[in-house]
Amino acid sequence: MSELRVFTLPDVGEGLTEAEILRWHVRPGDVVRVNDMVVEIETAKASVELPCPYAGTVDELHVAEGMIVPVGSPIISIRTADSSPAASNERQSVLVGYGVRTDASVTRRARRAPDGMAAPAPVPEREDPAVGRARAKPLVRKLARDLGIDLGSVTPSGQHGEVTRADVMRASGGEATPAAISAAPSPGGHAGERISVRGVQRAMADAMVQSAFTAPHVTEWVDVDMARAMEVLSKLREHPSSANLRISPMILVAAGLVRAAVEQPIINSTWVDTPEGAHVVLHRDVNLGIAADTPRGLLVPSIKAASALGIVDLARAVQLLIETARAGRATPADLTGGTITLTNIGVFGIDGGTPILNPGQTAILAMGRILDRPWVVDGHVVARPVMQLSLSFDHRVIDGATGSRALRSIADFLGDPALALVIEAVDR
Template sequence: MSTQTFVLPDVGEGLTEAEIVQWRVAAGDTVGVNDVLVEIETAKSLVELPSPFAGTVGELLVGEGTTVDVGAPIITIEATDAASAGPSTIGQTEHGAPEAAAAEGEGAVLVGYGTGGSVASRRKKPAPSPAERVASSVGVVAKPPIRKLARDLGVDLSAVTPSGPAGEVTRDDVVKHASQASVFRNLETPEWGAVREESIPVSAPAPASVAPAQAAPPAADSREETIAVKGVRKATSSAMVQSAYSAPHVSVWTDVDATRTMELVKRLKASPDFADVRISPLLIMARAVIWAARRTPMVNAAWVDGADGAEIRVRRYVNLGIAAATPRGLLVPNIKDAQDLSMRDLARALEKLTLTAREGKTSPADQHGGTITITNIGVFGMDAGTPIINPGEAGIVAMGTIRQKPWVVDGEVRPRFVTTVSGSFDHRVIDGDGMSRFIADVASILEEPALLLD
């Protein structure tokens, strides 16, 4: 048996620090290879770090809620690994990358969410797996595509209230249940405070060794609180300031008759080909942005400052970013090579992206390399806005709420579904005619989705 010191590794994101969110083990616990030791929060995501060896937990060297640098020791383990000859430090190779496996067994993963394993811990048992949650769904009336959707979303069909005419569970029932469960779980779980940045009163800050979820509540007469700027909030604020003060923003917008978009959404929802996929106007908006970007490539470009001077990098592909408001803050995951996806595949990608973001499990890779972004402010009841461009991109499009308004059609005032499409652009990269043409193209698709057949 030898004492091993595990240091905070570079989890493959090029980051320099991370916050210890929650220890999954305690001193004296027995751990095996790939058992999760700790959950950390980087500037981009929540990551579970598994153990690269088996043994007994010695000492937790860093308290929950503490931000530490990459390479700092965080835990010691009395390893039973026969290949370990003496004390050592595990976590990084000489090149700064996380080690991939331990001597006792291959497959130790230090990046992402680790490999499942049971820890002999005094702490509460982990949440049931998706397979366990759906194990009691056998007697429920639901079509095979709906059952597959429930399995993918980890939904227990027996807990879903059916709305079908014959008492069957529908796709909308499953999606609604998954969305509600995600929100309620985030609100009710004890780990919520650690994930969303705990508010700590100015008059009584908690010591670093106290977990955020255990911090003392504000005094009854406290009128001010402070919120630590770290994790996603820190990264977002830095990126937005950099973008706002380096790229000259120009915004344009137009009102759109989106009635035919709403009709198409209704038809797709009724189509058997889309029975297990969530359909919303955002899907048509996404296709519109991809189509319009092909016609005006400069909105999908980027301004790059290099050693030999600045250049404009035009991308011939679309990694479509979707701004997502999550309990951890603003995230902008993107769908890689969205231009190659069919309508159905794009709908699936949007659904997966949204649910993953809500769960706080968006990976760093999914947030890297975006080329243009959509922000759906309509879900908050907003008509239009002037969003800030995501760093590394030249354009961001905002989709406002869709509501019935009086609209002139063929000289007559009729009720139509109307929305506003707005966008902000880097004026160094694209001129007024280009950004106006792009927004007009997006509006044209929302007014007449049949143009997508071109």
């Protein structure tokens, strides 16, 4: 009937490896109950008394006072009166803290926990959350309330069965969109007007997010005296070759940008990530994208192989491209394949900015308005038509020196386009 139980030295302090037996409170033959203090030990952290885990008679003390023994060592044996369920049920191991492995320390047996416990004084049951309300974050619940959506009627798509913001938006008939997100938590507790983001705006948003958070942008500015460029333009307008054509400063800026892209092919390139690593593709053609403000929103159709075109042909191509885009007839081919972009913010009465690259391109030029400004010519302040150029480029591909040279080249061209074209003709 009786059974011999061995109490091994536990780790009483989170990672202790040994302890000194200071004083035994019992001797062989003594009767002990569960939790009677049988021994005082000293560890690196504390002096503590150990309560006996078994009831019975002390059979043997395995360690003398003053001895230091490792965690897991048998220290006392108790002959129990009977093999109670508790005794037969328990495991013999101690909770060894960290890596102590002794002969007595490790067993692995999983047991089932018994049911049936004393309970606290009754508390009202908490409502089953699955029944009481749908699972959702507070902000999502508020959004649903603002939109008049019953969360319980929304099909949850969250990882743990929770209703997400997107689910609520879908249920409200809208799309889960950035515009909706910014509109929802408006002050005053009521949602303002919600504008669905789709189509061209959606494409723009996706492209801009992709570009802005992938390519490290650098933007540089330069002011250009456009006096000579304006003279060339007015002469060009008089010329029969440009009949029925709109000859705007944009034509010259476009020509300048295309020339710079030919001179510095690196600004007319694409960064490509592959599993093997990244590389840069230099494009053979300069496909000049022109940002166009259309009734549908921002579109960037491109003129393919623009470097092959003379000024007048370029003007014609630009005009056709923009008219087609504004009429809503731009083809997918028109809208793709651009390698570099020009955007005219001068038409909005703006001088400069920090344009965001079209994804897959490494440079974008913004032209500002042309405005008479004080300009120093030969030591005298005179009024000159001045325009600002803003060039953004991808610094993964284009370093500051290269980007600056490209922008300077465009500025120099615009400063005296006739001279530049003459020199070009001579070079050919």
